Amino acid sequence: MTAPVTTEHSTTEHGTTEHGSAEGKLVVRVLSALLREDVVGLRTRSTVVERPDGRWLRLPVGAADGAPGDDDALLLPVGDDGYQCELAARLPLLQRESDGARFLTCDAILATLAQLADPTDRAGFDAFAEECRQTLVTVRLHDATRDEAATGLTGRYGSSPAAWTGLAGGLAHDTLAARLDHPVYPTGRGRLGLTDDQLRLYAPEFHPTLALRTLALPRDAVTVQGPDTWLSPSAAGLPELEGTHLALPVHPLTFGAPLMEALRATGLEGRAVLAERAHPEVVPTLSMRTVALTSDPALHLKLPLATATLGLRNRRTIKPGTLVDGAAGQRLIETVIAREPRFRETILHADETRYAHAGHELLAVLCRRYPAGLDNAVVLPMAALLSRAPDGRLLCDHLAERFYGGRTTTLLDAVLTLLFDWQTTLFGYGIALESHQQNISLVLDEHAHRPRLRLLLKDNDGPRINTARMRSALGQQAPDPAEFDDARIFGDSDGPVVDLFTTITVHLCAGAYAFGLARHGRAPLDVLLRLVRDRLGEAVARLGTGPGEPGNVLRRQVLDAARLPVKAMVSAGTLLTKERSGAADINKHYTTGPNYLLPGV
Missing domain, CATH: 1.10.510.40 (Transferase(Phosphotransferase); domain 1)
Known part of the structure; x- marks a missing residue:
């Protein structure tokens, strides 16, 4: 075991942050996640160093100046955790052994760790740094609007959340959940590419009301499961297309350039009709891409978004195959419940057998219907x-x-x-x-x-x-x-x-x-x-x-x-x-x- 490291030399700080700030908390979550996942060997290549303030991990990184035999190391203070990893990061955060330089921000930490990664992986570290920046902006926005959001919810639903009943009240609970960190993923509140204004207009933590747009596509271009009456062009103000087209609801965030790109990719650009009327009015649920109709909160529409959450590759689009799998999964669950009588009254399921798509992950919609009889339940x-x-x-x-x-x-x-x-x-x-x-x-x-x-x-x-x-x-x-x-x-x-x-x-x-x-x-x-x-x-x-x-x-x-x-x-x-x-x-x-x-x- 390496001897404890002293801190008598001068210290350089890379980035600045207050430990109790939004960024300070995010940095600890990010470092703990990287440790749990053993990124660049943080968990398995490190040795334990005991210091007066507790345990540190020492990760060898080679010589800072390339001189042989003069190995440098990164030092990470840790404490007991136990939930999915034995250890978690703690203050005062990552340090370099040779000169005591401290890395206090996500940008500085990820740039340092990227140098230890395989060169082919370094773009991923840059992408995660952007994820962290986006999340930090979102968390600060949440902090700044906490009172505003609370006032809005109590004014609409009442002061006691235990009395927010029915599926309409459930949307208020979604708003509370959207302001909470994911239990594992450190940047769970971030949504890549969205601005503050877009979050206020479309994200569940702000409980906005918005209107969807409509795209009418020729019937022969659309695969439909279940009745298609809910896809009527007349409801979108396009009665002249009734019988020849089906109307897919489109989220406003997808309505512009992403939608046009999808239409070009499928050869439908010249055959699609974009309705001028914005309809229907909806409220976002916790997943954001799924929205509930204000006129009928038991009816939800799951719509593709050209963004990502919980990872760069975790895109919020809808692959047509997942619609097939969701309906098949529902049938399987119903088969099990039919054989297990004790669950017939305790396990409820939303109906997900109605959907439509045009063979593209941005041209799809799931129509989810929740069971009746929940008006008096939380x-x-x-x-x-x-x-x-x-x-x-x-x-x-x-x-x-x-x-x-x-x-x-x-x-x-x-x-x-x-x-x-x-x-x-x-x-x-x-x-x-x-x-x-x-x-x-x-x-x-x-x-x-x-x-x-x-x-x-x-x-x-x-x-x-x-x-x-x-x-x-x-x-x-x-x-x-x-x-x-x-x-x-x-x-x-x-x-x-x-x-x-x-x-x-x-x-x-x-x-x-x-x-x-x-x-x-x-x-x-x-x-x-x-x-x-x-x-x-x-x-x-x-x-x-x-x-x-x-x-x-x-x-x-x-x-x-x-x-x-x-x-x-x-x-x-x-x-x-x-x-x-x-x-x-x-x-x-x-x-x-x-x-x-x-x-x-």
Whole structure:
């Protein structure tokens, strides 16, 4: 082990930032993510250095002046973490050993680390630096408009978010969630290429009302699933095209140059008609590209956007094949629920069987219809649970106060019990869903004088399925893989299914809340992690734990595993090309981290 480094020499600071500022917080999140994903060997090539203020990692970088035998190093102060990585970055941030130079901004840190990367990867570091800059602008905008947003929500929906009911009230909960950081991806609030004005006009954190545009295309150019009455040109003010064309709604951010480029690419430029009338009026949901009709909040339109979130390559367009997969995934879930009566009243699903596209990822739309009967229920994405209500309190505390006697951990217990029962049951059928915090909504109301919790699902276009296990469980009801577009969905082993179950259901929908509530002082971390393990263990036990049975697989590979798969989102999404990362799917590219569910960890 290298001896502790002294700081008696002069110090140069590259970039300046206040530690408690928006940029200071972002820098710590970015460094922690790079450490977790072992970017340039930060985790595996470093050695531990003990200093008076705690642990540091020392990463050799070679001689600063190229002289042999005069190796320099980067020093990173770290502390205990445990959520997907043993360690996390801390203040006073990255330093160079030879001269004590400190790198305090994302630009300075990424420029320094890029020099250690393969030359073919350096463009990815530049792209991630831009992502950080965009995110910092957005976070500062959020900070500056916090009171304005809170006043707008309370004026429209009332002072208590636990009384924001129905799918219209759910849009207000989306606004709260949009102002919260992603639990893993450090620049989750950034949207590449959008200005402050565009965010105010179209982003869910500002709860704007906007009007869509309409593009009429010849019928023979459009693939439609389900009835096409919702694509009527007359509703867009083009009655003369009724019968010959179909009218696709277009998001205003896509309406200009991106749309014209798509029309040229498909040979439709001279055959398309752009309606002058802006219609209908909508409100953005948490995903931003999906909007809810103000006249009918149960009807959502998912529209392609020419931007990216959670990584440069995570474009917000809509590949036509994902529409096919979403509808097929919905049918599969409905098949399982029909065989599992206890979920018929507790697992709800949006209908995603109506869609249209013209063979291009910017010429597509999904028409999503939510189930009826939710007007008196509180409907919120899981992603909103740890958000700040207008009065500054956590949203989950408001919900616990109304439904669970003020006991936030009891609310979490109820969520985990149903979530794990449902997701482990799916695993028994060989299925794991990409049902992360944005794709699962909680539905809370009173039923028979008791609190009732249900889960509302959407966006099931990216599952992983063990074909053999699914066919064994469903028999003739098992779908043909040809019903899906993406061949990566199906495999002949449990491995990809376990990876998705762990990274989505365990990490994002359970572990994130244990660590988050502990951070907010709602209960000790060990108590909350024991709750997660106990509820998952109970659900796993219902599957049977004999050799080869699904419960045995989950016990060995999740509950009792030494390490767990962890998404390497920054590497696959921005830093590395697919060729360099080897990621067949940028949202399912993994490294490993500690198993925080092990007893005594």
